[in-house]
Amino acid sequence: MEQQLSARGSAARRRILAAAAEEMVATGDVEVAAVARRAGVSVGLPYRYFGTRSGLLSAIISAFYDRLDEAVTNREFDADTWYDRERARVTAWVDHLYDDPLAPVVLGRLGGDADTAGIEMHRLHKAIERGARNIARGQRDGDLPADRDPELLVAAILGGVHTAVAVALTRTPRPDRARVAAELWAFIAGAAGAGNTSERTS
Structure with missing residues (x-):
C-alpha cells in the first residue's frame, strides 16, 4: 500500500x-x-x-515482526556448528527484544482480533519452519541427535522461550539480559540434545 x-x-x-x-x-x-x-x-x-483500527494494529504488529525477522529470525550467523550459530541467535534475540519498547506489549498480548491473531500465527509458522530447517541442518552435520522431529521440537522450544522472555520483559526490575539469554540457551540446547552445555566453550 x-x-x-x-x-x-x-x-x-x-x-x-x-x-x-x-x-x-x-x-x-x-x-x-x-x-x-x-x-x-x-x-x-x-x-x-x-x-480500520484493526488495520492499524495489524500494521504495528507486522512492523514489529519485520524488525525481529531482520535482526534475528532470518539472519545468518557465521559459525561452524549448530551450537554456536544458535547460541548467537538466542543472544541476539534477547538483545533485540530487550531494546524494542513494543516487545513487552506484543509478546504479552492475550489473544486479539482475527486479523492480528492471523498475523501472529503466520509469523509463528514461519519461525517454526526456519527453526526446523536449522535443527535438520544440525542433525545432518552431526551436531544434534537425529531421533527428534525438527518441527515438533522447534514448536515446543518457541512456546517455552516466548513465554519466558515475555515474563522477563514485564518484571521490575528486569533480570539481566545476559543471564536470561544464558538460561534460555541452556533450555534450548538441552531440549535439542546438544549435550552438556557446561562442557561447551566459546
Whole structure:
C-alpha cells in the first residue's frame, strides 16, 4: 500500500504508524483518536491509510515482526556448528527484544482480533519452519541427535522461550539480559540434545 502513495502520503503514514506504536507502548492499546492526536493529524487520516483500527494494529504488529525477522529470525550467523550459530541467535534475540519498547506489549498480548491473531500465527509458522530447517541442518552435520522431529521440537522450544522472555520483559526490575539469554540457551540446547552445555566453550 505504501508504495502507491506519494512521498507526502508515505511520510504521513509512517508518522501515524510511529504514533500508534508509541500509544501502544504507553497504554497497551491503540485508540485511533489518541493516535491521531499524538501524530498531529485529523482523526480521519489513520482510517484513510489503515482502513480500520484493526488495520492499524495489524500494521504495528507486522512492523514489529519485520524488525525481529531482520535482526534475528532470518539472519545468518557465521559459525561452524549448530551450537554456536544458535547460541548467537538466542543472544541476539534477547538483545533485540530487550531494546524494542513494543516487545513487552506484543509478546504479552492475550489473544486479539482475527486479523492480528492471523498475523501472529503466520509469523509463528514461519519461525517454526526456519527453526526446523536449522535443527535438520544440525542433525545432518552431526551436531544434534537425529531421533527428534525438527518441527515438533522447534514448536515446543518457541512456546517455552516466548513465554519466558515475555515474563522477563514485564518484571521490575528486569533480570539481566545476559543471564536470561544464558538460561534460555541452556533450555534450548538441552531440549535439542546438544549435550552438556557446561562442557561447551566459546
